[in-house]
Structures are given as C-alpha cells and as structure tokens.
Amino acid sequence: MTLDALITQNGAAFDAVDVPILSPEQFRREILDGVERGLRITAYFGERIGAAKTSLVCVLADDAENSLSVLSCAVRDRYRSLTPDCPQAHLFEREIAEQCDVIPEGHPWMKPVRYQSVALPIPGGTPFFSAEGEVLHEVAVGPVHAGIIEPGHFRFQCHGENVLHLEIQLGYQHRGAESFLETAPSPRSMAVAESVAGDTVIGHALAYCNVVESISRCAVSPRAQALRAVALELERLSNHIGDLGALCADVGFLPSAAYFGRLRGEFLNLLMSLTGNRNGRSFVRPGGVTFDLNDSMPADFQARLKAAEYDIQSAARLMFETPSVLARLEGTGAVSERTCRELGLVGPSARSCGMPLDVRSDHPHGAYRFSHIPVSTVSGGDVYARAMVRRIEVERSIQFLEDHLHDMPEGGQDLRNSAGPLRSGRMTICLVEGWRGEIAHVAVSGESGVLRRYKIKDPSFHNWTALAMALRETPISDFPLCNKSFNLSYAGHDL
Numbered sequence: 001m002t003l004d005a006l007i008t009q010n011g012a013a014f015d016a017v018d019v020p021i022l023s024p025e026q027f028r029r030e031i032l033d034g035v036e037r038g039l040r041i042t043a044y045f046g047e048r049i050g051a052a053k054t055s056l057v058c059v060l061a062d063d064a065e066n067s068l069s070v071l072s073c074a075v076r077d078r079y080r081s082l083t084p085d086c087p088q089a090h091l092f093e094r095e096i097a098e099q100c101d102v103i104p105e106g107h108p109w110m111k112p113v114r115y116q117s118v119a120l121p122i123p124g125g126t127p128f129f130s131a132e133g134e135v136l137h138e139v140a141v142g143p144v145h146a147g148i149i150e151p152g153h154f155r156f157q158c159h160g161e162n163v164l165h166l167e168i169q170l171g172y173q174h175r176g177a178e179s180f181l182e183t184a185p186s187p188r189s190m191a192v193a194e195s196v197a198g199d200t201v202i203g204h205a206l207a208y209c210n211v212v213e214s215i216s217r218c219a220v221s222p223r224a225q226a227l228r229a230v231a232l233e234l235e236r237l238s239n240h241i242g243d244l245g246a247l248c249a250d251v252g253f254l255p256s257a258a259y260f261g262r263l264r265g266e267f268l269n270l271l272m273s274l275t276g277n278r279n280g281r282s283f284v285r286p287g288g289v290t291f292d293l294n295d296s297m298p299a300d301f302q303a304r305l306k307a308a309e310y311d312i313q314s315a316a317r318l319m320f321e322t323p324s325v326l327a328r329l330e331g332t333g334a335v336s337e338r339t340c341r342e343l344g345l346v347g348p349s350a351r352s353c354g355m356p357l358d359v360r361s362d363h364p365h366g367a368y369r370f371s372h373i374p375v376s377t378v379s380g381g382d383v384y385a386r387a388m389v390r391r392i393e394v395e396r397s398i399q400f401l402e403d404h405l406h407d408m409p410e411g412g413q414d415l416r417n418s419a420g421p422l423r424s425g426r427m428t429i430c431l432v433e434g435w436r437g438e439i440a441h442v443a444v445s446g447e448s449g450v451l452r453r454y455k456i457k458d459p460s461f462h463n464w465t466a467l468a469m470a471l472r473e474t475p476i477s478d479f480p481l482c483n484k485s486f487n488l489s490y491a492g493h494d495l
Helices: 024-036 087-100 177-181 189-194 201-216 222-250 254-275 297-320 323-329 337-343 347-351 383-406 459-471 476-486 490-494
Strands: 006-008 013-015 040-049 053-062 067-075 078-080 103-105 136-141 153-159 162-169 426-434 437-445 451-457
Touching: 024 040, 024 053, 024 067, 024 078, 040 087, 040 426, 040 437, 040 451, 053 087, 053 437, 067 078, 067 426, 087 103, 087 337, 087 459, 153 476, 162 459, 162 476, 177 189, 177 451, 189 201, 201 222, 201 426, 201 437, 201 451, 222 254, 222 297, 222 383, 222 426, 222 476, 254 297, 297 323, 297 383, 323 383, 337 459, 347 383, 347 437, 347 459, 383 476, 437 459, 451 459, 459 476, 459 490
Parallel strands: 078 103
Antiparallel strands: 006 067, 013 426, 040 053, 053 067, 136 153, 153 162, 426 437, 437 451
8 A cells, every 4th residue: 555645765855746735634544554554754744825724744754665755734723633543743743733823633732842932831831741649749850950951841740759750841942943944045054053953963964954955956976975974973973972971970880981971072073173173063064065084084083983992892891791880771761662663763762672763774865875884773672772772883883984984985176066046846855864863854945945944853852752751660760860861952852
C-alpha cells in the first residue's frame, strides 16, 4: 500500500503545489497508516492560507527506503486530533494550536508549547497535571536554575522517593527564530540559524544552508562538503565527550570526569583550528564554507586525533569497567523500545533503545553519500545505554575523520559558490544528523523570492518527553543523572 503523498528525498526541492491536498479525514488516515507501517513523523506544522483556513503539512520519513512523504490538508478552526492514536503527534499538534489558532479536537493535554505573545497565559498560568492522595507529594524545580542552565520548569508527582509522573514545562525564552528566517535571505539569517541551539551551530547552520542551496539550485563542491562533514563530526565529538565527563561527575567518579573534560577541549580546539571559532560560527555558509585546510593541517589533525583517541580509550575503559559507576548507570532511567517508537525518538536517545535511526545512513546528504559511518545501537534504553552509544559514536567519528582527512577531495579554489536568488513556489525538507539526533528544516519559498514559511525541528522537540518517561518509578535523586544522559536543548525546543 502506498501513501497518497508526494515522495521526495533529503535536500531535494520540488514545486509546493505538487503536495497532495487531502480531506482532513483522509489526511489523518494516511498518517496513521504510514506510522503503523513503520514510518515516523519528522515534521508536522501549519501554514495560514487566508483569513479563515490553515494548511496542515506532514512529513513522514521512510528510513528503510531513504525517502520522505509530504502530504497536506486544509482546515478551518478545528480538526480531529492524531495524538490519541499516534503519540508522536502530541507536541506538534500543541504547537500548531498556538501558532495557527487551530484546535485539535480530542487532544489529551492542550498546554502551550511556548509563550509567544501576551495573549497566551504566562508560564504557570496553565494547569499542571496533578495526582491526589495523602501519601503523595509534589516537588517543583525551576524555571530558574543554578549556574548557566537555561530556563525550564520540572514538576514531580512523587510517592515517597519514587517519581510517579514528571511534567516538563518549557517555552520561557521564545525568540521567534522561524519568523526571522521567513524574511530570508538577509544578512542576519545565518546568525539566527547558528543560534537555534548554541551547542549545535554546525548542525543547524548546515540545515539552513542546505535549504537555501536546494531552493536556489546552488551546487556545493566536493571539498566544501567534505569540510562541512569534518566540522559536523568535530561538533559531535566535543559534545559526546563532554556528556561522558558530565555523567562521570554526576555519579562522583572524578578521574574520568577530569579526563573527559580536558579531552572535550581538544575537539573544540580542532574546531577552532578549522573554523576560527570554538563553536564553529561563521564557517558554514550558503554555497560552501569560508575556510580551508592548508597543506600541513590534515596531518596535524590526524596526529591530534590519534593522541586524543588513545586518552579517550583509557578514560572510557576506566568509566565502563568500574563497578561503582556501572551500578549507577545500569537500569537507571530506562525507556522501552515500544515507548521509543510511540514517541518518535531520534538520535542517541533512539539508538540506545536499539532503534537504528541515523540521518547519515538513512537519508544521507553531502559527503555522507560517499562516506559511510556505521550506526551505533545499544539495547536497554537506560543511562548506561545512552552513555555507551556516545562512546561508540566517538570511536566511529574519529575513524571517519581520520579516513576523511586522508582522502580530502581537491578543489580549494571553489570552496564557496554563489547561491543566487531563491526560486519561487518551491519547497524542500533538509535533514542533518546533529549530535543530539535528527535536525529538520522545512521551507517554502514565496513569489517574491523570500521564504514564506520556515519550520525548524530540533531533536530535543522529540526527546524531552522521553526524559519524563525515563523518570517514572525512579527515585527522584536520579533525576540529574537521567537529565544529563539525554542532555537536551532548551533553546532548540523554545526557538
């Protein structure tokens, strides 16, 4: 059975008018049938069409076939909710409701995702889930936290030390990133794209550039694509190494915490050597990249990677072979494979549940079409599994970089091509495997050569609910450890 949808691939542009417009019931049925067959919702959003109608657009990913299905329907002020039959849709539908003022009838928990205007209740002005009973109590944490953590409120319903339910309320720092990019291209567009999530500069910048290049039909040279992949893997390495160190610190295992903390700096320094910035800002640009490797840098990078790899293996063996560390990681904050599928988790959070989801393999783009990285999966879905996925991915990303640097394509003279004007009436879906998982940028160009609709989906949008599921029937004292094992983005969610 095939979907009544437009079939496309990652990074391909097509005429927006070619997307099938279904009836609301057929639209709902097609999505539910697709998810039942193993497809997943990678993007689902609304676009206003006139004063009284909204176009709902859904993108379903078929990871086995490397394809994306796009379908739409037109609704007025309400439609039948997908969420009761497809939990993957729950947060998307809440977002559609507040952005387009369209009600998904039957949705079980219609709270705002973000607080976008004075017309919406301020945080705390909408009810939290509550459980009653003499032996139950409630613990509230945030939204103001110690240190530099971003704002988020966590409401725990507890029986003794055990968490019965955790409700996560975000949306305190809504910045309007999508509406900024709907004026694109403009001088500030790249700064906005790089700031969607400050620790995923390369990932979101690459997704935005892929959008512009796709709609403007701009070719990127093989060398520029290779350099983008190097930067993306260095970003992945610095964050994965930092997370392993933070997990060690959370369980009080300071030897590996100190080693990993130092080693994170090694990869940030490599990223600075390549891009001029430890976060990779101002490197990826439409049409290519802004800096190249000189003749001596590949050999220098390989030597530094080899030295770091040796130290990483020593620190990782110490971490994963120490019984007291394993006692804290194994069995803590487990998420089942079934829950993973129902919620549509992505990235290491999904791969730690045994789900082999990775854009670099499932929907390859750029250099990943020619250089394969094996997908790293671990079963169990607990803190140990999430840490082990990071360890394996670190090893494979280093191997990828060593091979890539050895066989860099020639052509330093065409590092950046002119993107040119955007073609009108085009649509594209651009996926990138950021270090947290699948980043999705969806854009539709208008008649005047600007982007009339821009939709961003950070992997944290999928995965925050998994943290709530991981805490159920878990001691509340395990919350910091579980939270760090996901290490999700507040900014990437709040946009």
